[in-house]
Amino acid sequence: DVKVTQSSRYLVKRTGEKVFLECVQDMDHENMFWYRQDPGLGLRLIYFSYDVKMKEKGDIPEGYSVSREKKERFSLILESASTNQTSMYLCASSPGGSNQPQHFGDGTRLSIL
Amino acid sequence: GENVEQHPSTLSVQEGDSAVIKCTYSDSASNYFPWYKQELGKRPQLIIDIRSNVGEKKDQRIAVTLNKTAKHFSLHITETQPEDSAVYFCAAYGNNRLAFGKGNQVVVIP
Numbered sequence: 605d606v607k608v609t610q611s612s613r614y615l616v617k618r619t620g621e622k623v624f625l626e627c628v629q630d631m632d633h634e635n636m637f638w639y640r641q642d643p644g645l646g647l648r649l650i651y652f653s654y655d656v657k658m659k660e661k662g663d664i665p666e667g668y669s670v671s672r673e674k675k676e677r678f679s680l681i682l683e684s685a686s687t688n689q690t691s692m693y694l695c696a697s698s699p700g701g702s703n704q705p706q707h708f709g710d711g712t713r714l715s716i717l
Numbered sequence: 718g719e720n721v722e723q724h725p726s727t728l729s730v731q732e733g734d735s736a737v738i739k740c741t742y743s744d745s746a747s748n749y750f751p752w753y754k755q756e757l758g759k760r761p762q763l764i765i766d767i768r769s770n771v772g773e774k775k776d777q778r779i780a781v782t783l784n785k786t787a788k789h790f791s792l793h794i795t796e797t798q799p800e801d802s803a804v805y806f807c808a809a810y811g812n813n814r815l816a817f818g819k820g821n822q823v824v825v826i827p
Binding site: 644645646647648652660662663678694702703705706707708709710711 | 718725748749751753759760761762763766768806810813814815816817818819820
């Protein structure tokens, strides 16, 4: 069974802090994704990666960056956290190629005060 | 990019009845359509998916139908049970990414 693990379930940070959200998958998947989930807005893609050291912008990349130094790990970085980045963040992974099902982690509920 | 609309936003059904959720998509090149179920406080989980070369797919009490001409696809849940209560998300794959609908809250009334 695919396991996508996010480092924290709940996180509270202050405005202006640099925040790191970590995600690890154990299925040797090529593709990894970061979404944020807000009530009434569904899941919105922030960034994704199809390979190590490769990244592509999603639909809402502003204020975020990512890092993929190893195949199993995909990090989301909030360079200078702001209150409008308070949200649920979901990581997902999928096998290489297109049209592959994505498997999600449990999510990190991030609050920026 | 792809735009996925999901209707209705909330659906209440009596236990044992059927539930149908419909999604429309904008990009005719989209070719993969998964459905996810998210229970309260839990991760979205894939429950069924369909590819554009197939018109219908069934898995026990759930089924998905795809109409490529009209660019819509639907989730059908038969003999609903209380554990079917959740938020359901549809998605369409196009432009190298999945675009999700905003979700549909299904409430099964015992």
